[in-house]
Amino acid sequence: MSNILSDITVKLNIETPSIPVNMGNLAIFVKGAKQNVETFGSYEDLQNAYGSNELLKQVANGYFSQDDHGNKLFVVTYTDVATAASAYYPEGWEFATVIPTDPTAPVTILPSSEEGKENSQPVTTDTTNAWADVVALSNFIDGKNERFAVVGMAATPENVENAAEFKKKFGNSPRTIAFFSGANQAEAEYGIGGLVGAVGNETVGSVTWKFRKIGGVKPVDLTVTQIQKLHESNIFTYVTKAGLDQTSEGKTLGGEFVDALHGDDWVKASLETRLQQLLSNAKKITYDDAGIAQIDATVTAVLTDATNNGIISINPETNAGQFTVKTASRAQSSNEDIAQRNYNGLQFSYTRSGAIHTVKVNGQINI
Template sequence: MSIRDVTVTIAVQQPTPILGGFGKPLILGSSTAGKDFKNYADINAVKVDYPASTEEYKAAFALFAQKNPPAEIAIVSRKTGAAPVTLEDLLPSLFLKDWHFLVTTSTVVADIIAIADAVEADKSRQFVARTSSKEDLATIKAKGYARTFGMYHKNINNYPDAAWVGAVGSLPVGSVTWKGWTLVGIEPMDIDATELNAIHALGANTYLTKAGTNVTSEGKTFSGDFIDFIHCEDYIVYSIQYEVQDLFNQAQAALTKIPYDNRGIAQIESRVRTVLQRSFLQGMIAADNDGVPLYNTTFPPRSQVDPANIAARNYPDGQFELVIAGAIHNTAIRGTIKFA
């Protein structure tokens, strides 16, 4: 885990039913000798280390081939030869690196489960898996992962999962949903509504033709959460941690401090509100009928803080809440035809 002085937690309140630099991909591959974590800015740079015949190259090609490709990706190859490195040994070190979306070359369900378990426990990244097996989908679905989403396709050799991340992942967080994207280099599945519903029931997404356009079918994780919702949550948490830590760092650099009084508290609250306003402008937070952002902050003054916390120099009472904007995925429209 990274060292920091700021902790942000969000309690997600699910609505009561009436009758809800940050897209960098990491490719996790494997080879006899293995290769260390390394960043790549284009497919030609990838080819220097990973020939076109390797699975890592194929995944990278799918990422970079999209209309909105990431500015940079990372690749790591797990050693499988003498003194092999297990996923359980490798994954903790990867969470100390700079990336958000993990793509793996493996389609072995045990590997997918191991990676998804680690991503779920870390609570800061997202993982996309691809499979052509509905039986494997059922196994993964049973785990209820909120941070893992699946791409089901009969042809997984050209990495439809990586293509999806390449098309959407690096766009401004909160500005898009993951449903309805056209993927370069991926052929659509020829399926009917019954099979589509079955795929969705297994918690996965697929690629098909709607109204003459090839598009991704949905944008959900195996838990049923929307991919962009998890992405937004991660963005807000990380951004607040960064902004408030930066406030502390700047005070130290200026040979001063954040005073434990209403002035210092206001400085912390201001940094939080800056993140929330930016999140609103990017489309993460909803607006009311007057266009006012639906978020607020509560940072009690020093006079309302437990003296024990003041003595310990700990301010644990800051809070914020927001209404997530979401996106419209489906609609029902009624019309009337009149003859007079």
């Protein structure tokens, strides 16, 4: 991926509508005096190192309490969050969250219109500084167009009422997941870790982020109207349906489904990894039909795996994945590319499999 030493560049262009391991690892960013990164494989190890940071421990506890959590949890200490995120990007985390500098502070902002400023008082005070680092990490990840920022607040009536104002801080961020859970910020931080731990490391493409059970998270005490208010801002929460505790949705703040973007990340990372392995392990990939065929076969294998995992849709007529791989021959390549040993002639496309989130049944009663 970006910022990692590689000879492979994979660009994904998403048209609308129409083997990496551990894609569920989480990084927790914490403000500190010196930039640093540490990795932990258990909650006990982290607790010994960060016993005094209660909110950090809550995220870690939520993460490690899930049966299928990733194999690592990163703690990134930063002085500037974007600088640290860039420096430790090659560490391999897929999800990241920031412990707010003042997590108990309110999150609403001043009225945006001049009329509002004159005729009404803000519900709470401006907390731009308290959440600036959280927003900065969100912006950094949006700029990369891969991986996810995860943010959250307690699912209190006041926070639900101000959900739209909370979202304004991040805009329609395509790569930020907002999950409201718990009765206070500590429980909300546990929920963030629990969400990533419960779903992030499942086989990418095999699960949607809606309907998922998170160990240790309590269903919210909100009305249907309040939950809908969260969903209107593409924020989701934790509820009980048909006697089962589960996540209420699975979208980012930009309205994209998390599993779809996670699948795109898997494809990109898999292509980068396997093509780099092909170049590194072969004595030579010749710039001719035989060499180009090896590249074609590698990409086809990745997309076939993506189909088997549920990332790519299956063509009902052929029972094969709905993807195409096209390669240009040496004769179709420029003399400059041949001289510089750059192959730019491969293109691929695929159709996401999607998922069913609601069902409408039409019935008839005969008398």
